[in-house]
Amino acid sequence: xxMVAPPLKLSAQECRFLAERAFAFAGVQIDPRNQDFFQxxxxxxxxxxxxxxxDDYMSLLESDGTGNETRCLTEALTTHTTSxxxxxxxxxxxxxxxxxxxxxxxxxxxxxxxxxxxxxxxGAELWSAAMxxxxxxxxxxxxxxxxxxxxxxxxxxxxKAAGATYKEIEIDGLGDAHRCRYLMRSTTATDxxxxxxxxxxxxLRQHAEFKWANLSNLSGFQDCAAxxxxxRNVLIYFSEEVQQRALNGVIDRMRQGGILMTGHAxxxxxxxxxxxxxxxxxxxx
Ligand SMILES: C[S@@+](CC[C@H](N)C(=O)[O-])C[C@H]1O[C@@H](n2cnc3c(N)ncnc32)[C@H](O)[C@@H]1O
Numbered sequence: 001x002x003m004v005a006p007p008l009k010l011s012a013q014e015c016r017f018l019a020e021r022a023f024a025f026a027g028v029q030i031d032p033r034n035q036d037f038f039q040x041x042x043x044x045x046x047x048x049x050x051x052x053x054x055d056d057y058m059s060l061l062e063s064d065g066t067g068n069e070t071r072c073l074t075e076a077l078t079t080h081t082t083s084x085x086x087x088x089x090x091x092x093x094x095x096x097x098x099x100x101x102x103x104x105x106x107x108x109x110x111x112x113x114x115x116x117x118x119x120x121x122x123g124a125e126l127w128s129a130a131m132x133x134x135x136x137x138x139x140x141x142x143x144x145x146x147x148x149x150x151x152x153x154x155x156x157x158x159x160k161a162a163g164a165t166y167k168e169i170e171i172d173g174l175g176d177a178h179r180c181r182y183l184m185r186s187t188t189a190t191d192x193x194x195x196x197x198x199x200x201x202x203x204l205r206q207h208a209e210f211k212w213a214n215l216s217n218l219s220g221f222q223d224c225a226a227x228x229x230x231x232r233n234v235l236i237y238f239s240e241e242v243q244q245r246a247l248n249g250v251i252d253r254m255r256q257g258g259i260l261m262t263g264h265a266x267x268x269x270x271x272x273x274x275x276x277x278x279x280x281x282x283x284x285x
Contacts, residue, residue: 027216
């Protein structure tokens with residue numbers, strides 16, 4: 001039987017050091033008192049590097065001129081939980097009301113309607129929106145053009161989002177109609193229990209691009225004019241200052257009349273150029 005090494009023990013000071021590194025890189029606040037969390041996540045990273053003590057890892061971080069290991073550390077410490085049709089009332093609103101409202105400005109007809117998932121994780125958020133848009137495109141007189149952009153600070157999740165391939169358990173939130181229309185069953189790949197993987201169909205994939213970007217300092221942000229932005233379940237991890245910077249940077253990249261979706265636990269302080277349509281759905285005015 002293969003023995004799994006116990007997680008390394010980290011001191012309070014070491015956890016503080018790691019938390020400061022992640023904050024400086026990504027703006028995420030992780031409570032350094034949560035020692036078990038740090039031990040678990042950092043031990044996993046050390047195993048990947050083939051290291052067996054934390055002192056060597058500290059030295060690696062301290063001599064990390066390229067910032068590459070700080071990036072990997074942050075990837076190991078951030079949370080990537082996501083699912084298809086999470087907070088589904090937002091997608092329902094988009095389908096029933098939002099798309100029609102946006103089409104008044106020509107979005108989807110004279111020009112592509114642009115949807116941006118600004119902390120996209122493994123892609124479920126953007127692909128869910130894609131299904132709503134493609135449903136509309138297939139309806140008579142519906143949407144003609146759309147573009148999907150996913151950004152995140154973590155490269156492994158971006159790779160998975162672009163690959164658009166999921167296990168059965170990851171597509172839990174999908175109804176039968178969307179499964180039939182927009183997923184293809186992999187003929188070769190299976191999980192450990194021999195259940196097949198599912199891939200988003202090419203008709204949706206052809207509209208999407210996934211890129212690295214950092215919301216905390218707005219690096220990697222492209223000049224886009226988004227019609228719909230999903231900025232969900234990421235602001236909660238930021239300090240107040242980083243939240244405001246990220247929000248302002250995102251809103252700057254939205255069209256007037258564009259729609260911002262946030263997580264239900266995220267508070268957006270009032271702004272003269274943002275009108276709440278309903279909880280967690282805002283319009284840029
Ligand atoms: C909990 S997931 C949310 C995923 C999705 N938005 C949703 O609500 O289902 C948070 C995501 O934010 C990303 N993230 C954390 N800090 C970030 C930053 N500074 N810039 C961009 N993405 C960041 C993480 O890598 C992670 O994929």
